[in-house]
Amino acid sequence: MAAKEFYAHPRQISDVTECEFYHTMDLPGIGTVNGSWDLRGRIHDYIGGIPVRGRRILDLGAANGFCSFDVEKLGAQVVSFDAESATLFENLPIPGALFTDDYQSWLCSAERRLDRLKNGYWLAHRLQHSSARAYYGDIYHVPDALGTFDIVLVGQVLVHLRDPIAALQQAAARSSDTLVITEAVADADQPVMRLCGTVANGVSYAWFHLSRAFYREMLLMFGFELVQITQAEYICSHSGYPEAMPLTTLVARRRSSAP
Ligand SMILES: C[S@@+](CC[C@H](N)C(=O)[O-])C[C@H]1O[C@@H](n2cnc3c(N)ncnc32)[C@H](O)[C@@H]1O
Numbered sequence: 001m002a003a004k005e006f007y008a009h010p011r012q013i014s015d016v017t018e019c020e021f022y023h024t025m026d027l028p029g030i031g032t033v034n035g036s037w038d039l040r041g042r043i044h045d046y047i048g049g050i051p052v053r054g055r056r057i058l059d060l061g062a063a064n065g066f067c068s069f070d071v072e073k074l075g076a077q078v079v080s081f082d083a084e085s086a087t088l089f090e091n092l093p094i095p096g097a098l099f100t101d102d103y104q105s106w107l108c109s110a111e112r113r114l115d116r117l118k119n120g121y122w123l124a125h126r127l128q129h130s131s132a133r134a135y136y137g138d139i140y141h142v143p144d145a146l147g148t149f150d151i152v153l154v155g156q157v158l159v160h161l162r163d164p165i166a167a168l169q170q171a172a173a174r175s176s177d178t179l180v181i182t183e184a185v186a187d188a189d190q191p192v193m194r195l196c197g198t199v200a201n202g203v204s205y206a207w208f209h210l211s212r213a214f215y216r217e218m219l220l221m222f223g224f225e226l227v228q229i230t231q232a233e234y235i236c237s238h239s240g241y242p243e244a245m246p247l248t249t250l251v252a253r254r255r256s257s258a259p
Contacts, residue, residue, distance in 0.1 A: 006145065007079075008134040011122035019123050020116035023066035028127045033120070035064065037156075038235040038242070043070035045232040047153060047180050048249040052076040055150040058174055060139055060167075061157030064120040068132045071153075078132040079146060080121065081139070086110035088138050090162040090207070092197040097204040139167045148176040155182040156247070159196065159206050165218055172222035179224055179252040184245070186211040215250050224252035 013019065016027075021035035039046055046067065053075030059068040062080035072078045083089065086107055091099035098106040118136075125132065135146060139157065152175040158164035171179060186194040191214040196206035210218075216226045228251040233244040 006135070008118075008136050010125065010134075011119060013119045013123040013126070016123065018116065019120035020113055021120050022063040022117060025064065025066055025069075025124055027124055030123075030127065034237075036236055036238045037066075038237070039066055039070075042232070042234060043067065043074070045230070046155065046182055046234070046247075046249065047071065048182075048228055048230055048251040050151065050178060050180060050251060052151065056147075057151045057153060058142075058146065058149040058171075059153045059155075060142070060171055061155065061160075062121065062134070063117060065124055065130075065132065065134075067153055067155055069124060069128050069130055072130055072132055073128075076151075078130075079149070080132050080134045081142065081146075082118070082121070082134070082136055083114060084136040084138060086114045090160070091204040092207060094197060094199055094202060094204045097202065099204055139170060142170040142174055144173075146174060149174055150176060151178045151180060153180050153182075155180075156184075158183055159209065162207055164193070164208060164210060168218055169222055172219070172224055175224075175254065177254055179219070179250075181215065181250045181252070182247050183250075184209050185215070185248040185250075189213060191217045212248070212250070215252075219250075219252045220255075223255055225255050226250055226252045 016030055021033045023035040024038040026032050052071045055076050057071050057076045057078045059080045062068050062082050065080050068078045068080040093100050152171045154171050161167050186209040188211040193208040193210045197203040219226050231248045233246050235242050236245040
């Protein structure tokens with residue numbers, strides 16, 4: 001039996017109908033494919049304006065890889081990381097949600113969507129002549145064997161996790177220099193995390209928004225200092241029509257010695 005490859009084997013996808021898109025992207029030879037987030041022309045804001053040329057970047061929770069491909073176009077060497085399986089996805093246990101009431105049906109459609117998301121990544125990868133490598137695993141167990149990266153990107157993935165602190169710790173462990181976190185944040189001065197999904201709002205896919213002070217403290221514990229916070233609005237069509245959604249980008253640098 002052949003040994004499992006460490007990095008994901010590139011998929012030869014040519015049919016766009018086999019794909020699902022989280023990111024809106026302009027694909028050579030195909031045109032615009034529509035996803036719920038349109039970050040086109042916005043990578044500079046999304047990653048806090050940090051220079052990426054010649055840097056090794058790990059893009060955690062890459063989805064269709066829009067950020068991976070855009071930083072690669074700016075001269076970075078990229079590893080895109082995403083979920084091995086939909087069994088890793090953590091939804092809130094909200095009564096009435098398919099995840100809670102009929103887990104097997106939910107899992108079946110979630111696996112299909114994840115597979116189609118990966119197809120979208122590989123279609124975009126091929127059409128844009130990307131050299132990025134992809135690794136499929138679990139953000140709670142990012143393997144040491146991936147090595148360390150100058151920059152680790154954590155874009156809108158913590159909100160989907162039951163334990164964002166553990167994931168942030170994994171991200172920090174893989175970064176030799178810079179962490180970039182782009183998420184919606186809780187508007188509070190204290191170091192708090194605010195629950196997003198409730199029984200009343202029925203939002204089962206969003207766990208927490210952390211406050212800036214919370215990030216600052218956790219990052220210090222992981223050996224990083226929060227050096228920059230910026231905010232920008234991005235077009236999101238999650239609800240079926242385009243809306244401007246504010247996101248915060250936090251840039252943290254590894255401290256040379258313990259505080
Ligand atoms: C909302 S998308 C973020 C896309 C991209 N980072 C961005 O900022 O536009 C979240 C991604 O995290 C991935 N993800 C969720 N749970 C994961 C886990 N436990 N391990 C690895 N990836 C996970 C999902 O598959 C999805 O592609």
